[in-house]
Amino acid sequence: MNEFEIIEHFFKDKYPSNKGNLILGIGDDAAIINVSEESELVISTDTLVSGVHFFDNAAAEDIAYKALSVNLSDIAAMGALPRWLSLSLTLPEKDIDWIERFASSFNQLAQEHSLILIGGDLTKGPLSITIQIHGVAPKGKSLRRSGAAAGDLIYVSGELGAAAYALEHFNEAESFPAATKKEMQRLNRPDARIKTGLELRGNATSCIDISDGLLADLGHILKASNVGAEIKLPDIPFSESVKKLDKDKAIELALTGGDDYELCFTLPNGLSESVINKLESICPIHCIGRINKDVSKYTFIDENDLPYEIKTAAFRHFN
Ligand code: ADP
Numbered sequence: 225m226n227e228f229e230i231i232e233h234f235f236k237d238k239y240p241s242n243k244g245n246l247i248l249g250i251g252d253d254a255a256i257i258n259v260s261e262e263s264e265l266v267i268s269t270d271t272l273v274s275g276v277h278f279f280d281n282a283a284a285e286d287i288a289y290k291a292l293s294v295n296l297s298d299i300a301a302m303g304a305l306p307r308w309l310s311l312s313l314t315l316p317e318k319d320i321d322w323i324e325r326f327a328s329s330f331n332q333l334a335q336e337h338s339l340i341l342i343g344g345d346l347t348k349g350p351l352s353i354t355i356q357i358h359g360v361a362p363k364g365k366s367l368r369r370s371g372a373a374a375g376d377l378i379y380v381s382g383e384l385g386a387a388a389y390a391l392e393h394f395n396e397a398e399s400f401p402a403a404t405k406k407e408m409q410r411l412n413r414p415d416a417r418i419k420t421g422l423e424l425r426g427n428a429t430s431c432i433d434i435s436d437g438l439l440a441d442l443g444h445i446l447k448a449s450n451v452g453a454e455i456k457l458p459d460i461p462f463s464e465s466v467k468k469l470d471k472d473k474a475i476e477l478a479l480t481g482g483d484d485y486e487l488c489f490t491l492p493n494g495l496s497e498s499v500i501n502k503l504e505s506i507c508p509i510h511c512i513g514r515i516n517k518d519v520s521k522y523t524f525i526d527e528n529d530l531p532y533e534i535k536t537a538a539f540r541h542f543n
């Protein structure tokens with residue numbers, strides 16, 4: 225059983241996915257709850273564990289920034305505006321200097337997003353950070369993984385593979401020269417694409433954030449929407465250092481490397497140019513292919529417009 229089969233078998237199947245005020249339960253980047261005539265509540269939670277999601281010796285400031293951004297990224301993928309959050313901290317010791325540095329970075333980023341901390345928990349144990357964020361969207365307007373249709377165009381924000389490249393550098397500095405400052409930033413202090421998510425509302429037919437690699441995460445859109453995808457490899461926005469690698473390694477890092485925290489979304493073909501221009505004014509976006517009817521299947525096209533076999537399998541926890 226992989227991570228998703230475990231969730232389905234032991235948890236998801238035991239509960240209804242919509243009942244009463246629950247509009248959308250387990251299975252998307254966040255749950256959606258009906259709260260009023262005008263708006264819906266969007267709730268997501270994510271945990272970061274030392275040695276798994278960040279290096280044991282990472283700076284407290286970076287850990288705080290990344291933990292919050294990773295959680296904001298799920299709210300961005302829903303096209304919601306983040307409003308309230310809770311913070312559950314498990315700390316190995318009462319190191320006041322560490323806590324001060326963590327808190328100052330965390331509070332600053334939260335305040336930049338006008339978020340309010342409403343609660344949490346503080347316990348002793350191996351370092352881990354769990355954050356829950358509550359966001360809001362106008363009723364029925366949150367983005368989901370399930371609306372992509374054949375003919376829609378597939379887009380990604382920003383560039384892909386930066387964080388994965390930076391990690392390769394730490395593991396094997398000889399083959400992977402130092403990552404650029406921008407790529408290191410993507411690994412240590414990713415920024416969630418909140419503004420892009422908000423602008424996608426009413427325009428995108430589906431959306432997800434890329435945390436486990438493009439193929440794994442777009443795969444969730446394909447499954448939820450019952451469609452397939454044709455990806456044009458030359459149109460992938462490879463990050464700077466990744467571009468310099470040989471083709472298969474570049475494809476591996478950009479398509480299956482984790483930690484991008486970019487958005488992958490689908491737009492109907494023929495959407496007005498003003499919408500695209502508005503999206504491009506927020507952050508770069510790239511059209512990387514098209515949705516088709518080959519349910520949950522990928523087709524890859526190379527620079528000569530010929531089919532291309534991808535050689536790497538997407539990363540999955542517990543595999
Ligand atoms: P994301 O990468 O967007 O955070 P995940 O891949 O972690 O999403 O989770 C997929 C879906 O499964 C989400 O809707 C999440 O809320 C749900 N989920 C994950 N773990 C559990 C769990 N232990 N119990 C119930 N639902 C879970």
Ligand code: MG
Pocket residue numbers: 253297298301432433434435
């Ligand atoms: Mg997500």
